[in-house]
Amino acid sequence: MTDDAIRKSTPKSTPKSIPKSTRDGVSRRRLFGLAGAGAAVGAAGFAGGFGVAHAAEADAFDPARSSDRGAGDRYPFHGAHQAGIVTPAQDRLHFAAFDVTATTRAELVSLLREWTAAAVALTHGDTVGGGTPGAYEAPPPDTGEALGLPPSRLTLTFGFGPSLFRDAEGNDRFGIDDRRPRGLRRLPHFPKDNLDPARSDGDLCVQACADDPQVAVHAIRNLSRLAFGTAALRWSQLGFGRTSSTSRTQQTPRNLFGFKDGTANLKAEETRLVDQHVWVGAADDPKARWLAGGSYLVARRITMNIETWDRTSLREQENLVGRDRPEGAPLSGGTEFTPPDLTVKGSDGKPLLTADSHVRLAHHSQNDGVRMLRRGYNFTDGNDALGRLDAGLFFVAYVRDPDTHYIPMQTRLAARDGLMEYLQHRGSALFAVPPGVRPGEYVGQALFT
Numbered sequence: 001m002t003d004d005a006i007r008k009s010t011p012k013s014t015p016k017s018i019p020k021s022t023r024d025g026v027s028r029r030r031l032f033g034l035a036g037a038g039a040a041v042g043a044a045g046f047a048g049g050f051g052v053a054h055a056a057e058a059d060a061f062d063p064a065r066s067s068d069r070g071a072g073d074r075y076p077f078h079g080a081h082q083a084g085i086v087t088p089a090q091d092r093l094h095f096a097a098f099d100v101t102a103t104t105r106a107e108l109v110s111l112l113r114e115w116t117a118a119a120v121a122l123t124h125g126d127t128v129g130g131g132t133p134g135a136y137e138a139p140p141p142d143t144g145e146a147l148g149l150p151p152s153r154l155t156l157t158f159g160f161g162p163s164l165f166r167d168a169e170g171n172d173r174f175g176i177d178d179r180r181p182r183g184l185r186r187l188p189h190f191p192k193d194n195l196d197p198a199r200s201d202g203d204l205c206v207q208a209c210a211d212d213p214q215v216a217v218h219a220i221r222n223l224s225r226l227a228f229g230t231a232a233l234r235w236s237q238l239g240f241g242r243t244s245s246t247s248r249t250q251q252t253p254r255n256l257f258g259f260k261d262g263t264a265n266l267k268a269e270e271t272r273l274v275d276q277h278v279w280v281g282a283a284d285d286p287k288a289r290w291l292a293g294g295s296y297l298v299a300r301r302i303t304m305n306i307e308t309w310d311r312t313s314l315r316e317q318e319n320l321v322g323r324d325r326p327e328g329a330p331l332s333g334g335t336e337f338t339p340p341d342l343t344v345k346g347s348d349g350k351p352l353l354t355a356d357s358h359v360r361l362a363h364h365s366q367n368d369g370v371r372m373l374r375r376g377y378n379f380t381d382g383n384d385a386l387g388r389l390d391a392g393l394f395f396v397a398y399v400r401d402p403d404t405h406y407i408p409m410q411t412r413l414a415a416r417d418g419l420m421e422y423l424q425h426r427g428s429a430l431f432a433v434p435p436g437v438r439p440g441e442y443v444g445q446a447l448f449t
């Protein structure tokens, strides 16, 4: 008997909940169309060169979930830049860093090819493995937990860590060290850093963002599975609430200190500033031309002592941030989007945005004019024996050059930011994020050719 014949004759191989067309390889989204009539999903989006593919087809719309924000929407994987950077920040994150265990360049390239093919499918709302159900006696090509779920605006963004190029002994691991970008080094030790090596660094990273956590987790799980024998998960982080807006179409969310976070962030619509501060330019680094159109991703796992914060007066909280809590308006006056005026003084003659306030120290006027695109998430990972939540902000920022756009600001904040009394930096990593992928290419291809 062939596999197909066995499957057809075995009752448990025809689950009622999954239409036959799906078992035969039709996309995950088609499940919805089979359930009923369709209509276009109207949520607008701006992806800075990546149009949102609205689920206009009847089969991409789930009437049962029509109240979901943008259910059925998806972002294309291909484009000039990788999706997941200026793309309007989704609600959920699963971030993963990998160590490459393979020793040959061919194995590494093969993994990147496989990951690219899987990423195209996953971000489209399809299953891994070309939609084939696979042999009944073999593990299914896709792990299955996203069957029946819409694409949920999944984006998958890939990065290369410094250790992919050169190992701790300085050996060129895959014959690419002469193309290592100038800025791609382990981040330095900053004042008060209390880093856990098990939550830091990595050869490769994948940032999965989606509006449904199960979709993001499914993506990382399946990419990890494809990597088996070539790369192993080193650390990972779930995030449950975005702490930035990356588009003017979005409301500013709040971090776990209860403050609006992302107000002064770079926005996708600010294309001139994004070109200036986020995308690596063609002439930036002659040895690493492959990175042009890409960016650098900084990741910092920052624990927030929220129990102590919650016992701090509102006056003190607002002074530390430099903005008011209800609206997010700068303490110098105005409303949320009024630019902070660092010169305004109070009746005591001191600046209303105090010398140790976060917003003053992070403001571009105090940092040689540099800007960054923040894309962080809140997290909670259980609690300690004293009942204190292990909670904080998984800080993610995209910058054109970490040497000018991140390291000086972090050094300054670590030394002088009043918020540091409530923070601990426990994880740290830097990755070079290759430019976008054209159809038929694999992610980072220009580095290997």
Ligand SMILES: C=CC1=C(C)c2cc3[nH]c(cc4nc(cc5[nH]c(cc1n2)c(C)c5CCC(=O)O)C(CCC(=O)O)=C4C)c(C)c3C=C
Residues within 6 Å of the ligand: 255, 257, 259, 260, 261, 262, 263, 264, 265, 300, 302, 304, 321, 323, 328, 340, 358, 359, 362, 363, 364, 372, 392, 393, 395, 406, 409, 410, 413, 423
């Ligand atoms: C090195 C860069 C930064 C780190 C690390 C960082 C951590 C961090 N930030 C908040 C809360 C807020 N940050 C805000 C603004 C802000 N933060 C940075 C940089 C880092 N933050 C910048 C560049 C800015 C913008 C400054 C400006 O130009 O006005 C704000 C205000 C609202 C906003 O504009 O986003 C808050 C609130 C926390 C809690 C945190 C670590 C856990």
Ligand SMILES: [Fe+2]
Residues within 6 Å of the ligand: 358, 362
């Ligand atoms: Fe900040």
